Amino acid sequence: MFDSKMFSVLFAAALCIFGYYIVYFFYDMICRKHWKVGSRVVIVGASTGIGKEIAKIYAKKGASLMLFSRKKNELENVARECLQCSANFEGKREKPRICVGDITNKEDCIRLAKVVENEFGGTDILVLNAGISMDLTFDEINSLEDIDNVYGELMKVNYFGTVHMTKVFSEQLEKSHGQVVCVSTGSGVLGTPRRTGYVASKHALHGFFNSLRNEWKEKNITVTIACPGFVATNIRSAAVKGGRAKAAIDPERRMMSPERCAELIVQAAEQKRKVFHLTNSSFLGSLIYPIPLVSSAVDYILRRKMRKEMPKFTKEKD
Numbered sequence: 001m002f003d004s005k006m007f008s009v010l011f012a013a014a015l016c017i018f019g020y021y022i023v024y025f026f027y028d029m030i031c032r033k034h035w036k037v038g039s040r041v042v043i044v045g046a047s048t049g050i051g052k053e054i055a056k057i058y059a060k061k062g063a064s065l066m067l068f069s070r071k072k073n074e075l076e077n078v079a080r081e082c083l084q085c086s087a088n089f090e091g092k093r094e095k096p097r098i099c100v101g102d103i104t105n106k107e108d109c110i111r112l113a114k115v116v117e118n119e120f121g122g123t124d125i126l127v128l129n130a131g132i133s134m135d136l137t138f139d140e141i142n143s144l145e146d147i148d149n150v151y152g153e154l155m156k157v158n159y160f161g162t163v164h165m166t167k168v169f170s171e172q173l174e175k176s177h178g179q180v181v182c183v184s185t186g187s188g189v190l191g192t193p194r195r196t197g198y199v200a201s202k203h204a205l206h207g208f209f210n211s212l213r214n215e216w217k218e219k220n221i222t223v224t225i226a227c228p229g230f231v232a233t234n235i236r237s238a239a240v241k242g243g244r245a246k247a248a249i250d251p252e253r254r255m256m257s258p259e260r261c262a263e264l265i266v267q268a269a270e271q272k273r274k275v276f277h278l279t280n281s282s283f284l285g286s287l288i289y290p291i292p293l294v295s296s297a298v299d300y301i302l303r304r305k306m307r308k309e310m311p312k313f314t315k316e317k318d
């Protein structure tokens, strides 16, 4: 079945993949050095889930932290946990500062940037993690008014809020030659049923940050987009839902823990990655999706995945 020509092609392909991983291994070793103790890190959406775990990791590394979101009590708890996490840190330990506000409120964004300027004198790393999801098919949204409400809310938080935050911190990032870390999703480059508005808002972020990265190259500001797969957080119960939809997490379903997700995001930030997929499946999916025929297979897998998570998304409705 295999002639020698075919064998040579396969052998060359295997060699290329092996070579790529060797080069990547050394690149990884050399590039994972972008961390300075005392870096000023602002985390937007730090009260729960992935943001909270990112805060704890940066606390262990000796960052000066500012935590932002709407829930004061949760933020205070995270600040306390961060202080405990940094117990073994040998340098100067600081309790993270908190700033309560809503990313959809422009005044709150401006206030956060001012508070950070006053407290830390600038920002080195801006983590844009705040986000909400949805759990509805397009057909379940009946009127154009409802379209505006559902899609508008998602765009206001996930897209415009994130863009506003980037704007109010741009001067501070320019001075520090800092970094923006945007938490997107694997679906930010693919498509997922029941998530049209959510995925659209994340696609928009990819377009925005991939363009901004090129504009800001001269200013030496780095932009990292991190794309997690399914992570076991409460994002599903807080999602914009329809009456029939079920947002419960299937306990049988394998999801990444928020701790692991945060670890990979911080690592990608230190390596100054441009776009980083946290799971092999979303990395591979994004790579092969433009190939005709293969894209149908990727779509099929995505539909199957969602069916497992959402019992209501049945085969008949497909």
Ligand SMILES: NC(=O)c1ccc[n+]([C@@H]2O[C@H](COP(=O)([O-])OP(=O)(O)OC[C@H]3O[C@@H](n4cnc5c(N)ncnc54)[C@H](OP(=O)(O)O)[C@@H]3O)[C@@H](O)[C@H]2O)c1
Residues within 6 Å of the ligand: 044, 045, 046, 047, 048, 049, 050, 051, 068, 069, 070, 071, 074, 101, 102, 103, 104, 129, 130, 131, 132, 157, 183, 184, 185, 186, 227, 228, 229, 230, 231, 232, 233, 234, 235, 238
């Ligand atoms: N979980 C997943 O499977 C998954 C997968 C891929 C990507 N992601 C992305 O990861 C990010 C974090 O999500 P998560 O899973 O950790 O969910 P989560 O636990 O619900 O966290 C969402 C965070 O965003 C904040 N937030 C929401 N609306 C806000 C607003 N209007 N103003 C300020 N802060 C706001 C929340 O804080 P307050 O409620 O205190 O305001 C909270 O800290 C999101 O951008 C999400 O799209 C999640």
